[in-house]
Amino acid sequence: MKKLLMLEFNELCPELIERFIETGHLPNFKILKSLSKTKITRAEAEGSELNPWIQWMDIHTGLTPEEHGVTRLNDVKNYSGDFIWDVLAEKGVSSWVCGSMNTNYNKTMNGRFLPDPWNTEVSVFPEEKLFSDYHDFVSQSVQSHSKKSQISSGSFIKSIWKQGISISTITKLAMQLILEKVGLAPSWQRVILLDTIQFDLFKYYYQKENAQFATFFSNSVAHFQHHYWRDFEPKKFGIKEVNSKNAKAILKGYQHTDKILGKMLKLVEPDTGILFATALSQQPFCDNERYFYNFIDEKNFRKSFNITENTKIKPVMAEQFHLEMESESAADEVAERLATYEMNSKEYFHVGSNKLFLINKNGRNVYIQCRCTQKVDAKAEILDKKNDTTMSFYNHFYEMPDVKSGMHHPDGLYWFKHAKTFTVSDAKIVKPKDVFDDVLQYFK
Numbered sequence: 001m002k003k004l005l006m007l008e009f010n011e012l013c014p015e016l017i018e019r020f021i022e023t024g025h026l027p028n029f030k031i032l033k034s035l036s037k038t039k040i041t042r043a044e045a046e047g048s049e050l051n052p053w054i055q056w057m058d059i060h061t062g063l064t065p066e067e068h069g070v071t072r073l074n075d076v077k078n079y080s081g082d083f084i085w086d087v088l089a090e091k092g093v094s095s096w097v098c099g100s101m102n103t104n105y106n107k108t109m110n111g112r113f114l115p116d117p118w119n120t121e122v123s124v125f126p127e128e129k130l131f132s133d134y135h136d137f138v139s140q141s142v143q144s145h146s147k148k149s150q151i152s153s154g155s156f157i158k159s160i161w162k163q164g165i166s167i168s169t170i171t172k173l174a175m176q177l178i179l180e181k182v183g184l185a186p187s188w189q190r191v192i193l194l195d196t197i198q199f200d201l202f203k204y205y206y207q208k209e210n211a212q213f214a215t216f217f218s219n220s221v222a223h224f225q226h227h228y229w230r231d232f233e234p235k236k237f238g239i240k241e242v243n244s245k246n247a248k249a250i251l252k253g254y255q256h257t258d259k260i261l262g263k264m265l266k267l268v269e270p271d272t273g274i275l276f277a278t279a280l281s282q283q284p285f286c287d288n289e290r291y292f293y294n295f296i297d298e299k300n301f302r303k304s305f306n307i308t309e310n311t312k313i314k315p316v317m318a319e320q321f322h323l324e325m326e327s328e329s330a331a332d333e334v335a336e337r338l339a340t341y342e343m344n345s346k347e348y349f350h351v352g353s354n355k356l357f358l359i360n361k362n363g364r365n366v367y368i369q370c371r372c373t374q375k376v377d378a379k380a381e382i383l384d385k386k387n388d389t390t391m392s393f394y395n396h397f398y399e400m401p402d403v404k405s406g407m408h409h410p411d412g413l414y415w416f417k418h419a420k421t422f423t424v425s426d427a428k429i430v431k432p433k434d435v436f437d438d439v440l441q442y443f444k
Contacts, residue, residue: 001212002212002273002442002443003211003212003213003214003268003269003271003272003273004212004213004214004272004273004274004275004439004442004443005214005215005216005264005268005272005273005274005275006213006214006215006216006275006277006439007215007216007261007264007274007275007276007277008056008100008101008215008216008217008218008277008278008279009218009221009257009276009277009278010052010056010101010217010218010219010221010222010278010279010280011052011219011221011222011225011278011279011280011281011282011408011412012221012222012254012257012278012281012413013225013278013281013282013283013409014040014281014411014413016250016254017029017254017413020251020254020255021033025251025254025255025258026254026255026258027258027262028258028259028261028262028265029258029261031265032261032265032274032276032415032417033415035417035418036274036276036415036416036417037415037416038413038414038415038416039414039415039416039427039428039429039430040411040412040413040414040428040429040430041055041059041277041278041279041411041412041413041414041429041430041431041432041434041435042410042411042412042429042430042431043055043058043279043280043410043412043431043432044410044431045065045410046410048071049065049071050280050408050410051073051280051408052101052222052279052280052408053070053072053073053074053075053101053102054070054071055279055280055412055432056100056101056102056103056279056432057070057076057079057102057103058279058431058432058433058436059277059279059432059433059435059436060083060084060100060103060436061079061081061082061083061084061433061436062084062433062434062436062437062440063081063433064431064433068081070102072322072362072367073101073102073118073320074102074118074119074120074121074314074322075102075362076102076103076104076119076121076122077104077121077122079104082106083103083104083105083106084213084436084439084440085097085105085109085110085111085113085213086105086106086108086109087440088110088212088213088439088440088443089108089109089110089111090108091443092110093110093212093213093443094110094111094209094210094211094212094213095109095110095111095112095113095211095212095213095214095215096111096112096202096205096206096209096211096213096214096215097111097112097113097114097214097215098114098198098201098202098205098214098215098216098217099114099115099116099117099198099215099216099217099218100116100215100217101116101118101217101219102116102118102119103115103116103119103122104121104122105122105125109125111209111211111213112125112126112131112205112209112211113125114131114134114135114201115135116217117135117138117139117141117142118139118142118315119139120139120314120315130158130159130162130163131159131163133151133155133156133158133159134156134159134160134163134201136151137151137153137155137156137159138194138198160197160200160201163200163201163204163205164200164201164203164204164205165197165200165201166200169193169196169197169200172193172196173193173197176189176190176193186245186246186249188223188224188228188246188249189252191219191220191223191224191253192220192252192253192256194220195218195220195256195257195260196256196260198216198218199216199260199263199264202214202216203263203267206267207267212443213439213443216260216264218257218260220253220256220257221250221253221254221257222282223253224249224250224252224253225250225253225282225405225406226282226402226404226405226406226407227246227249227402227403227404227405227406228246228247228249228250228402228405229250229282229284229285229405229406230242230284230403230405231243231244231246231247231249231405232246232247232248232249232250232251233284236284236286237284237286237405238286261276271418272418273416273417273418273442274415274416274417274418275414275415275416275417275435275438275439275442276413276414276415276416276417277412277413277414277415277435278412278413278414279412279432280408280409280410280411280412281408281409281411281412281413282406282407282408282409283406283407283408283409284405284406284407285404285405285406285407288350288373288374289374289375289403289404290350290373290403290404290405291372291373291374291375291376291399291400291403291404292319292370292399292400292402292403292404293319293370293372293376293397293398293399293400294319294370294397294398294400295370295396295397295398296395296396296397296398298313300395300396301313301396304391304395304396305337305338305341306337307323307334310326311323311324311325311326311330311334312324319369319370319400320367320368320369321367321368321369322365322366322367322368323365323366323368324364324365325364325365325366326364327364328363328364330364331361331363331364331365331366332361334366335359335361335366337386338356338357338359338366338368339355339357339359340384340385340386341355341356341357341382341383341384341385342354342355342356342382342383342385343355343356343372343376343380343381343382343383343393344380344381344382344383344390345377345380347374348372348373348374348375348376348377348380349371349372349373349374350373350374352371355371356370356371356372356382357369357370357371358370358371370397372393372397376393376394376397376399378394379392380392380393380394381393382396412432414430414435416438418442
């Protein structure tokens with residue numbers, strides 16, 4: 001039986017992979033590269049159109065952004081076409097989709113499906129309680145304002161205990177929490193532990209259900225690069241003082257991903273194809289420090305900005321969220337009202353006006369994030385221009401703990417072990433959507 005494992009290690013960088021392989025930090029990536037045909041995917045996009053939730057859609061559907069129309073994270077509900085696992089299901093191929101970003105499945109889903117933790121629109125498949133509890137707990141941990149049903153830590157432990165978590169992983173999780181309390185372990189290591197837990201879950205169902213096509217998504221390195229690159233390479237940012245606890249986060253992230261890869265190489269049969277892709281990569285964001293702000297809590301936000309109870313507030317990622325209104329006219333009204341709020345100074349923004357919110361409307365949905373990107377003063381005020389009143393910024397928003405130091409780059413890694421041919425061409429640089437055709441070619 002032909003099988004394929006698709007490793008989706010989000011935004012790993014070609015330059016850093018090569019550097020860490022040469023220094024001996026990534027022995028398993030070195031092995032995989034030696035066994036693979038290698039290419040670069042290059043996204044023909046920039047600015048707001050260069051985001052992994054768009055480029056992963058390209059890979060999973062074989063369509064361009066103009067064709068699939070998904071431009072925001074958690075906006076996949078607007079796409080009614082097939083994903084790669086849907087097409088494979090029609091060919092009788094079973095799948096185990098583990099956390100792939102911004103995805104869905106249709107009624108012909110053949111196998112098991114775990115949505116990414118930012119996905120509030122798509123349910124697990126099959127809808128088993130333990131499986132659902134796992135996804136809901138991870139989602140509410142990643143999304144500080146998740147509207148999912150609240151899952152207790154006890155229910156989460158029960159779910160992972162019955163779904164393959166190893167004693168080694170439980171020990172690491174316990175040690176992390178203990179060392180954090182006494183100040184001996186940075187909290188960013190929890191992100192690595194999430195990958196460890198998810199690998200145990202992946203392994204459990206991979207062995208139990210013997211799927212022919214499987215995906216495994218990891219975002220830890222992407223997260224570290226966005227927030228800790230200035231601590232990793234301070235000279236590129238022209239700074240001398242760094243947070244020593246964060247300086248090793250990026251390298252540790254790559255090393256941990258290499259360990260996950262090593263476990264995968266041992267897990268799959270020798271003749272299983274392995275496709276490794278990153279969709280995008282990153283580069284240092286050196287121009288300015290970029291701060292993030294989010295509202296303190298949902299209740300406070302509703303009261304302060306007159307958001308009705310029948311409006312659904314859904315997190316997207318980091319400081320981004322969207323309001324789902326009852327009608328398009330209600331969406332127009334709330335977007336117009338939120339646009340009247342401003343900050344009392346332009347010094348809190350890198351570009352543009354002193355408007356408090358970045359607002360985009362799509363039908364009944366209003367996508368929002370705080371526009372403040374510079375350090376906001378403790379006495380900063382929000383101006384309600386409509387009612388001619390003011391309120392304290394920090395009574396309603398908090399500064400998120402990390403400063404942006406990595407930005408998206410259009411080049412992604414694409415390696416394929418056991419690929420006899422590439423469908424599209426022998427070119428070294430291809431479009432992200434071309435990966436889709438190579439997967440279908442593999443299963444012919």
